[in-house]
Amino acid sequence: MSVGVIMLVHAALDRAEQVVRHWVAGGCPVVVHVDKAVSQAEFTAFRGRLSDLPEVSFSARRKCHWGTWSLVGATQTAAEQILREHPQVEHIFLASGSCLPLRPVRDLCAYLKARPKIDFIESATTQDVPWTIGGLDAERFTLRFPFSWKHQRKLFDGYVRLQRRIRFKRKIPTGLQPHMGSQWWCLTRSTLSAILNDPMRQTYDRYFKRVWIPDESYFQTLARIHSERIESRSLTLSKFDFQGKPHIFYDDHLQLLRRSDCFVARKIWPQANILYDTFLQKNEGTVPQTEPAPAKIDRIFAKAVERRVRGRNGLYMQGRFPHAGVEGAMTAAPYSVFCGFNDVFEGFLDWLPRATPVRVHGHLFARDKVHFAGGEPSFTGALSDSAAVRDYAPRDFLTSLIWNTRGERQCFQFGPADVQDLNWKLALDPNAQISVISGAWAVPLFHSTRPFAEVRVEAARLQRVENKFLEILKTPYVKAKVRAWALADFIEAPMDALQDIVDEMGQKPPRRLTEVPKMVDLTGFGQFLQSLKNEVMHPYLMGDFPLSSVEAAPVPEPRRPYLVR
Structure with missing residues (x-):
């Protein structure tokens, strides 16, 4: 059995090259999609450096914008290519250029070989999860989103307000119940093939092209239709802060990442030399078949989020300073x-x-x-x-x-x-x-x-x-x-x-x-x-004072110590 990897790359091409070589050394063919925002010269040099690896190919490029259909389209193109060029592949693992394998590749291959019919993809309805941030949960499936949230924010917000005002509501295709989850999945060949060859694909694609952040709902929804068995979890460790932005892992997270037992983590800082040197080194020893356990470090991330939101009593930072009520106690000590x-x-x-x-x-x-x-x-x-x-x-x-x-x-x-x-x-x-x-x-x-x-x-x-x-x-x-x-x-x-x-x-x-x-x-x-x-000034805060002289109450003198013989 073999695992194929789809890698979506848009920056830090030198690090992406290291990770591609690591996947290939572990026996995994890789199809790379490079964002069209990367210059042609950089792309040509990147592809040339990997030309010595026949297991690596490049899919047709397109310009990708966060929250739009372009990411799904790039993934579809790469998925069709890996299924066509590598018939031996039984599981397809979707990763980004900032993802870093934490365990030996053969460990992941052995883990998936023992679970040949299981698709690992987070997939839950909007009513069941508290992930959505920004007020668009069910609305992302019932309104239209033709504008980029990042690059056309005024148009995005204005069009949402207009649709709400006129009470516009899209019709969800028959038989489809929208699900959401992490973009980073690992699907079996049969499930991915069924999604790409679905006779209703044109209808589904047309619908999801106007869904907000479709890369977190397209495969997550269609996998529910075609999968024999889903484990609603990702094999990629990714953590998010209270604003929905991904945590970035640095060199000082080394022990934390080891403790998670996860196969892959994102996002890794490109300058985290210790992490890349540690996790990309060859490891020929026997690796125990342990389950990924991101919950081991959930408490630490929850504490980090709380520290980011609440801070420490009596200590302010520019990120919380303007917001009354989120700074905790005014002071740090009694x-x-x-x-x-x-x-x-x-x-x-x-x-x-x-x-x-x-x-x-x-x-x-x-x-x-x-x-x-x-x-x-x-x-x-x-x-x-x-x-x-x-x-x-x-x-x-x-x-x-x-x-x-x-x-x-x-x-x-x-x-x-x-x-x-x-x-x-x-x-x-x-x-x-x-x-x-x-x-x-x-x-x-x-x-x-x-x-x-x-x-x-x-x-x-x-x-x-x-x-x-x-x-x-x-x-x-x-x-x-x-x-x-x-x-x-x-x-x-x-x-x-x-x-x-x-x-x-x-x-x-x-x-x-x-x-x-x-x-x-x-x-x-x-x-x-x-x-x-x-003189018409009533002093009422002092209490009742007599007109006679006021003397301080006598204080008893402390007794002198004496010794009893």
Whole structure:
């Protein structure tokens, strides 16, 4: 028994020559179709280099366009030639110039010899597969497609819209149920001969000439009529991304391709020297008759597709950047946002790094500049403290800061006086831990020496801004971990609140706080709020403060350790 090979070539003729010689060395006659887009000089030189192989012949050339009948016509012409010139051939294997045999040719011949009546061709109805991409599944068989999708896109789209508008629908030839599958098949001589000599061939050809991507449906449909037995799978390994474009295999896919146990793979990068040198070398050893198992590597490709579509949290690339919702989490690691703590506690920025091993920044989104930890003018990742640079893309600023400091938790202060462009992004980021003391912004105003009229106006403005932020944090769409206290409630038990925040940071082992930073003097703060009320500004975010003096809740001193003898 012999296997014949039809090879469709349109580029990388030097690699195609290597593969042709490999097929012939394995005992397979080859009929080559070279796309007419290849120059006559290149074609003549290519044919001349293979003139020493009598088993190789060339079929009539035609110019092929993706998604059109030309590919089927080229395959038909080559198939008729191989059946006519090589009567000993019992199976015909369709391959492209970018296909690469992964196992010895004799292994494929032995595999097919043991299965003399089986046709290996993917063949399934459009209702049974999720392969189609672009909205044309059943419509590819009921509309007309006289224009090239790649080279006449406007005409293609316009003609499709016109047919939909007038509700045009083609009649499928009687007895034909359209099927789809991979273009790369291996058919028995009897099945292929029956397809090419079908008395209804003219009718079928005329119908499929106006089907979209007929190379994935012509033989797949007619094989269902003429085959004695079909195994609906291809012996060629081909993987596709989420856009329907084929994956290209490179040198670093060597072990992956070996693990698949497939006979042939496409598409191979023409410069993948290691792959060509490895798989085209002579192998005279005994090869076990193992079944092709592309499923062994399906998980890896599924993961690659997911990585391509979703990416990594907190890392953007130009392919996903414009598409909101496909970038995953905004940031790459957990971080903490403190709202009002620096207003309530003296030296909070110095205390927090002592209480837990984190990097504590000031107001990263202050209007004057970025207040990095330690007052540095720049930070990891070449981030500048320029407010103008930050405000050009505030989300990307925070994303870069968290990405470049993975492994160290970042904390920063935030308040209603800061730039508010990132409010929704913070609320929707599952990596954010947001702790808010509402109304704490009034404490610096209380201690300021500004005229009271200005203080009242500023207090009203800050309250409106913070209230909008709190409303966002209360929506059901929030993914951040949010804790919020009114100022009056917080100062009653600051130790418990700070302990909860530190515990949520996930520091291991958990530590009980033995000190809290000193709280600012709030004596007379209640009267200050009452004065704002008297001036027609109602400060409602602070909670209920008494008019009498407000003092910080006492913090119990830790007991001194003692030794029991």
